[in-house]
Amino acid sequence: MFALLYALRENSAWRWNVTLDWSADCRFWSIESGNAQPVFVAPRLSLGQALWLADRWNKEMFRTYAGFDDGPERVFSEWKRLKRAGREVIPFSAESTEEALCLVRQLPETVEAFDPDAGLVERLAERLAGRALLGPETERLFAASGWTPEHGPWTAYVQWLVLSGRASVVGGVEIAAKRRFGFGNFRKERQWKGRCRRCGETERLYAAFCPYCGSECPYCEACLTMGRSRFCGLLVVGTGGRVSCAAIRTIEATEDIAAKWRLSRPQADAAGQALAFLRERLSAGRPSAEQASGKHRTGRNRRGFLLWAVTGAGKTEMMFPLVEAVLASKGRVAVASPRRDVVLELEPRLRRAFPEVRTAALYGGSRQLWDSAELVVATTHQLIRFWRAFDLVVLDEIDAFPFRNDERLAYLAEKACREDGVFVFLTATPTPAMVRAVRSGRLPCATVPVRHHGRPLPVPRVTRSRSIRAAAVLPDRVADAVRESLARGAQVFVFVPEVALVERAVGMLRAAFPGVGVGGVSARDAERDGTVRAFRRGDIRVLVATTVLERGVTVPKTDVMVLDADAALFDEAALVQMAGRAGRSADDADGRVRFFVKAPTRAVRRAVRHIRRMNRLAQRKGYLRQAPETTAKGCRSGDDEP
Amino acid sequence: MTNRELYGTGSRTDILHRNVSKFLARWFGPAHVDCPMCGRRCRDGVRTGANLALCGRCYADIPWIERPQCETCGRSAHCPDCRRGIPRRFVCNRAAVRYSPEMKRWLARYKFRGDERLAALFGWMLKIAFERHYAGLDVSAVAFVPVGAERLLERGFDQTERMAAWFARSAGLPLVSLLVRVRDVGKQSVRTRRERLAVVGGRFAARPDAVLEDRTTSKTRPAVLLVDDVYTTGSTLDECAAAIRARWAVDVYGLTWAR
Numbered sequence: 076m077f078a079l080l081y082a083l084r085e086n087s088a089w090r091w092n093v094t095l096d097w098s099a100d101c102r103f104w105s106i107e108s109g110n111a112q113p114v115f116v117a118p119r120l121s122l123g124q125a126l127w128l129a130d131r132w133n134k135e136m137f138r139t140y141a142g143f144d145d146g147p148e149r150v151f152s153e154w155k156r157l158k159r160a161g162r163e164v165i166p167f168s169a170e171s172t173e174e175a176l177c178l179v180r181q182l183p184e185t186v187e188a189f190d191p192d193a194g195l196v197e198r199l200a201e202r203l204a205g206r207a208l209l210g211p212e213t214e215r216l217f218a219a220s221g222w223t224p225e226h227g228p229w230t231a232y233v234q235w236l237v238l239s240g241r242a243s244v245v246g247g248v249e250i251a252a253k254r255r256f257g258f259g260n261f262r263k264e265r266q267w268k269g270r271c272r273r274c275g276e277t278e279r280l281y282a283a284f285c286p287y288c289g290s291e292c293p294y295c296e297a298c299l300t301m302g303r304s305r306f307c308g309l310l311v312v313g314t315g316g317r318v319s320c321a322a323i324r325t326i327e328a329t330e331d332i333a334a335k336w337r338l339s340r341p342q343a344d345a346a347g348q349a350l351a352f353l354r355e356r357l358s359a360g361r362p363s364a365e366q367a368s369g370k371h372r373t374g375r376n377r378r379g380f381l382l383w384a385v386t387g388a389g390k391t392e393m394m395f396p397l398v399e400a401v402l403a404s405k406g407r408v409a410v411a412s413p414r415r416d417v418v419l420e421l422e423p424r425l426r427r428a429f430p431e432v433r434t435a436a437l438y439g440g441s442r443q444l445w446d447s448a449e450l451v452v453a454t455t456h457q458l459i460r461f462w463r464a465f466d467l468v469v470l471d472e473i474d475a476f477p478f479r480n481d482e483r484l485a486y487l488a489e490k491a492c493r494e495d496g497v498f499v500f501l502t503a504t505p506t507p508a509m510v511r512a513v514r515s516g517r518l519p520c521a522t523v524p525v526r527h528h529g530r531p532l533p534v535p536r537v538t539r540s541r542s543i544r545a546a547a548v549l550p551d552r553v554a555d556a557v558r559e560s561l562a563r564g565a566q567v568f569v570f571v572p573e574v575a576l577v578e579r580a581v582g583m584l585r586a587a588f589p590g591v592g593v594g595g596v597s598a599r600d601a602e603r604d605g606t607v608r609a610f611r612r613g614d615i616r617v618l619v620a621t622t623v624l625e626r627g628v629t630v631p632k633t634d635v636m637v638l639d640a641d642a643a644l645f646d647e648a649a650l651v652q653m654a655g656r657a658g659r660s661a662d663d664a665d666g667r668v669r670f671f672v673k674a675p676t677r678a679v680r681r682a683v684r685h686i687r688r689m690n691r692l693a694q695r696k697g698y699l700r701q702a703p704e705t706t707a708k709g710c711r712s713g714d715d716e717p
Numbered sequence: 718m719t720n721r722e723l724y725g726t727g728s729r730t731d732i733l734h735r736n737v738s739k740f741l742a743r744w745f746g747p748a749h750v751d752c753p754m755c756g757r758r759c760r761d762g763v764r765t766g767a768n769l770a771l772c773g774r775c776y777a778d779i780p781w782i783e784r785p786q787c788e789t790c791g792r793s794a795h796c797p798d799c800r801r802g803i804p805r806r807f808v809c810n811r812a813a814v815r816y817s818p819e820m821k822r823w824l825a826r827y828k829f830r831g832d833e834r835l836a837a838l839f840g841w842m843l844k845i846a847f848e849r850h851y852a853g854l855d856v857s858a859v860a861f862v863p864v865g866a867e868r869l870l871e872r873g874f875d876q877t878e879r880m881a882a883w884f885a886r887s888a889g890l891p892l893v894s895l896l897v898r899v900r901d902v903g904k905q906s907v908r909t910r911r912e913r914l915a916v917v918g919g920r921f922a923a924r925p926d927a928v929l930e931d932r933t934t935s936k937t938r939p940a941v942l943l944v945d946d947v948y949t950t951g952s953t954l955d956e957c958a959a960a961i962r963a964r965w966a967v968d969v970y971g972l973t974w975a976r
Contacts, residue, residue: 281833281834283833283834283836283874283879284874284879285873285874286869286870286873286874287870287873294831294833296832296834299830299831299832300830303830303831303873305873308873
């Protein structure tokens with residue numbers, strides 16, 4: 076995007092501004108009436124270049140330089156000085172730097188008058204608040220809020236909002252010189268380091284020739300599916316903020332919460348703890364924005380709360396009281412889930428529970444993308460379009476794909492949440508860093524160690540067996556286990572570590588069990604949904620899958636077998652999630668889980684220990700309706716019981 | 718306690734270990750690149766230049782045209798279009814791949830979504846097609862079908878120029894910008910066949926300042942290779958060939974990425 080860089084006299088100094096549309100500035104500063112005499116930088120600059128220069132010149136002595144008559148030379152000497160310093164990496168084309176950059180008093184083209192529609196401006200400001208949008212996205216948002224080309228260029232409206240302090244304009248990617256040490260110089264690497272302001276990516280940035288900069292400038296490949304964020308590309312941030320939500324006052328007893336939302340006692344206990352956290356953090360005495368932004372993070376200023384609920388505990392139900400509390404005090408809430416089907420399923424439920432607030436379901440292809448709503452249910456990717464918008468951000472299954480082990484999620488969540496807002500993380504398998512934070516008291520946490528039916532989690536039996544990678548036929552112990560499960564009338568989930576092994580395992584199982592429906596799915600499979608549906612119906616009795624199905628699929632009576640559970644790809648979280656597919660319904664709470672290994676790895680042992688710890692915790696708290704299994708046959712390796 | 722710390726994986730020793738092993742792998746380990754199409758990390762990828770390597774699976778997705786059936790347009794199947802005998806002002810066209818749904822996805826990612834990095838991949842594919850179909854042809858320059866000025870600003874790059882540049886560089890041929898788009902009539906890719914054929918003539922002209930040097934030594938007319946992304950009806954290529962031949966006495970050969 077092109078931008079214009081100009082300076083206005085401000086007492087004795089010059090104030091540098093960047094504009095997308097001069098007509099808006101013209102009107103805003105009432106240039107016609109002769110109050111101000113602007114100076115322009117003559118060749119067109121890209122937005123990134125203009126913003127950088129403005130920032131620079133506003134800070135440096137150039138700003139206080141009063142006489143502008145020898146202006147151009149001044150610009151050049153300044154520019155050369157910066158280049159000599161060798162620190163700057165901002166892309167400028169050869170023409171736009173040394174030779175041609177100059178200051179002019181008059182624009183070459185005449186400017187059409189811009190007359191903003193006051194009502195429309197208000198509407199746009201309101202819609203844009205709490206958003207961070209690329210140029211084309213902004214245009215679409217404006218079009219969805221009643222702007223039409225007859226009103227004038229959309230860039231002029233953006234500029235008007237910027238001038239009136241309700242939006243700000245930045246480049247999509249920020250870059251800075253790379254600090255280089257010693258032998259790093261041997262490698263031919265890029266000389267700059269950058270960061271996508273939209274998604275927080277720092278690695279996958281590539282420089283390519285850009286017609287606006289007249290030189291190479293970087294774009295972000297990580298968020299390319301959501302539009303291209305570029306150094307000179309426009310990112311409009313709606314800063315016309317709303318005041319913080321009112322303090323949460325409601326104090327409900329656990330029984331009331333349980334009755335109102337039909338929660339089990341363990342669920343209600345945990346929800347009550349989370350509510351207490353919200354009350355404390357969203358109270359009147361909440362820390363200022365600056366304190367919360369991380370500089371003065373002390374004990375009281377924690378923003379996150381972990382709801383650690385075992386698989387099948389009913390995590391979703393627990394978020395309802397929290398959402399209600401924040402909405403009741405005029406706050407805004409986002410519920411982000413990595414999976415689109417969860418969004419589609421959850422949004423109607425939330426809409427029915429809170430009919431009085433506006434709700435929007437956001438996912439790729441959603442028709443509500445540009446609606447403003449108090450309650451947003453979105454796929455995690457969609458948080459990218461928000462900026463300090465929510466008082467409460469509920470992050471479901473934070474450790475799942477697509478952001479497993481990904482710092483970008485942290486960036487997105489931080490960006491979408493208000494500075495004084497809070498996060499609630501929902502998961503069955505928190506990351507080790509989270510567990511550490513909980514243990515050391517940095518992250519408050521409530522645990523739901525039991526499923527809604529009050530029976531203990533099935534503890535995996537670890538069995539030694541040959542790897543199917545090497546075997547020609549199904550190993551005997553696996554065959555026995557599958558036969559046992561089929562005999563008791565259960566369906567069987569068989570997990571394998573790699574896509575390539577799905578076919579193999581399906582072949583082996585078909586050979587071993589002729590006449591039994593065996594199906595296989597993997598991430599690359601186009602038939603995936605059909606196969607999963609057939610499994611749900613019961614047409615397929617044995618389903619072979621990779622970790623793509625480790626979450627989400629719930630079939631009443633299932634047993635779980637993990638083949639080659641000692642594979643490096645299966646970590647503790649994946650194993651716990653897979654084990655969590657068994658025994659989810661009240662009718663068949665004692666589903667069986669088997670891990671087949673050549674030699675148990677640390678992850679296998681930790682997964683078993685994790686499940687047992689949860690069962691023990693449930694028993695200690697008196698949540699269990701039946702004592703957990705005390706002896707586990709064949710579980711020598713996983714046995715850490717005192 | 719920031720969220721960033723919470724999402725970081727593993728214990729502190731894990732992180733240290735990861736950083737150290739990342740460093741060691743980078744300096745001493747086998748080179749591996751992430752496949753630009755599926756994002757998987759691969760060691761045995763097919764190198765395509767500009768530090769891009771396709772993984773074996775994505776490479777297998779490419780429907781190469783190894784033996785064209787139609788001598789005119791380079792299509793790998795029977796071609797009723799060229800059978801009709803529409804006079805063409807280019808000598809012939811050759812394409813690297815069939816325009817399969819998978820290739821459509823690739824092109825969309827490059828052209829419409831703006832993953833410019835892929836230009837190197839496309840240029841590499843053009844080079845393979847060039848070596849396969851035009852072996853022995855003495856080319857004096859590589860030209861390309863230009864994008865309109867307005868579309869260039871909208872898209873941020875000229876997709877054909879980028880891939881032609883990569884191709885020309887790797888094939889050791891000079892890239893020249895011979896054409897300009899005179900009349901912008903909108904996107905060709907949203908038109909039907911009938912509409913495309915109806916919009917004829919006057920879309921391209923030779924650049925006034927362009928210089929075409931004949932670097933070949935043969936006595937025949939010099940050959941210019943004209944690069945485009947997709948050959949559909951051939952009208953674009955034909956028009957460009959006409960515009961070039963109106964100014965220079967050359968033979969124009971088409972080289973497109975897909976047919």
